[in-house]
Amino acid sequence: MEVVDLTYEYMNFVSVCTHIDDQNEETDKIVRVREAWIKESMVKGLKVKVAVDDNGKPIGFAHCLPIELGTWGMSGKDLMTIPCLTRQYKRVYNREQGSGVGRALMKAVEAEAKKTKKGVAVLCYDNDFWFMPYAFFKKLGYKEVARQGNTVIVLKAWEKVDPPVMHKLNYKFKPTKGKVVVDVFWHPICSTSICEIQRVREVCAEYGDRVILNEYNCGVKDILEKHQTSRALFFNGKYKCWGYEAPRDGLRKEIEKALTQS
Ligand SMILES: CC(C)(COP(=O)(O)OP(=O)(O)OC[C@H]1O[C@@H](n2cnc3c(N)ncnc32)[C@H](O)[C@@H]1OP(=O)(O)O)[C@@H](O)C(=O)NCCC(=O)NCCS
Known part of the structure; x- marks a missing residue:
């Protein structure tokens, strides 16, 4: 070797x-x-x-x-x-x-x-x-x-x-009335994180303008330094982590839940 x-x-x-x-x-x-x-x-x-x-x-x-x-x-x-x-x-x-x-x-x-x-x-x-x-x-x-x-x-x-x-997470949820806000922090170094952002984009699109998707590419140093995280996912400000890549059905479930509360 x-x-x-x-x-x-x-x-x-x-x-x-x-x-x-x-x-x-x-x-x-x-x-x-x-x-x-x-x-x-x-x-x-x-x-x-x-x-x-x-x-x-x-x-x-x-x-x-x-x-x-x-x-x-x-x-x-x-x-x-x-x-x-x-x-x-x-x-x-x-x-x-x-x-x-x-x-x-x-x-x-x-x-x-x-x-x-x-x-x-x-x-x-x-x-x-x-x-x-x-x-x-x-x-x-x-x-x-x-x-x-x-x-x-x-x-x-x-x-x-x-x-x-x-790093210590610096994140403040900004709500939008009547909508579900999905905030995703992801990093292009990590396959799991890339997979997650791709699935989040795909699933959020299914809900049209009922969902606002905010993406933060933490491969950009200024974004990373500002928010102090490389991977995190929030639905109306609530943190969710599956450990592995977010499953599509799990994402839908979180969005549906947040929609009923918006
Ligand atoms: C960490 C890793 C490289 C070790 O592989 P390995 O084949 O054990 O490597 P080495 O044999 O060179 O390890 C050196 C020593 O550390 C020991 N060691 C390896 N993993 C260990 C662990 N988890 N706990 C305690 N000792 C460990 C080995 O037994 C070896 O001991 P020795 O010198 O007495 O023989 C391998 O387990 C791995 O790739 N893990 C996943 C890492 C990961 O998370 N990757 C994804 C990143 S995005």
Whole structure:
């Protein structure tokens, strides 16, 4: 296994977040949005590291995103962040551990960060296994510098640096009489978030002018910094999260409920 910089050959694997055997019409649209974000961000300084097995097959990847470009969940300076690091999704779902792929990707990220930054910061989650696991980063020498519930910022620094500050949602609902207002914060880095905004657009359109849809693209740094969130969904000011991508029927149910209360 080796870790290489992203080339066109591995773009699809990275854009579909490793789900290469699991593509359909909906994911094709998501991929186009995510791929455009990757390409635009690479021009500004994003690096993508890809783990490749001995047969040249991609088996994992990591994003190295300078914090100044705007990253998921935190703000700061002089740091590299990893908004996304993953092995092939089936390996993750099967809870396989100890492949060495995560460690190799992190080594490549840190080498990249050492060129221009004072350390690497990661927003991770103190859960039993899924989603940017805190225990993995801790094992690799990262230290907790901020926490809210099970959301943790960890840091490994080789020079003195201020730790990043965790985002705190800044959102104020503005009602419109007789209408359902749907406020969606989404980020083009994340397939789940892209899928969600696509479904929200589709479902809101079914209700015509009874629904007002306000979209906030948190891939735009000013919007991210102002609202301090990368993904959130509100129906008439009420927060709703399914964890996974919002299901169409669930969206309809929330809109119907809000319509009866408007
Ligand atoms: C985190 C991840 C890369 C680790 O994969 P891995 O194959 O275990 O990687 P490594 O073997 O290099 O891990 C290094 C060490 O950390 C340990 N480790 C990995 N995951 C761990 C966890 N959740 N808890 C505790 N230790 C963990 C490994 O067992 C290994 O220990 P060892 O050195 O004693 O063998 C993988 O589980 C993954 O991709 N998870 C999903 C991440 C995610 O949320 N991606 C989506 C982002 S948008």
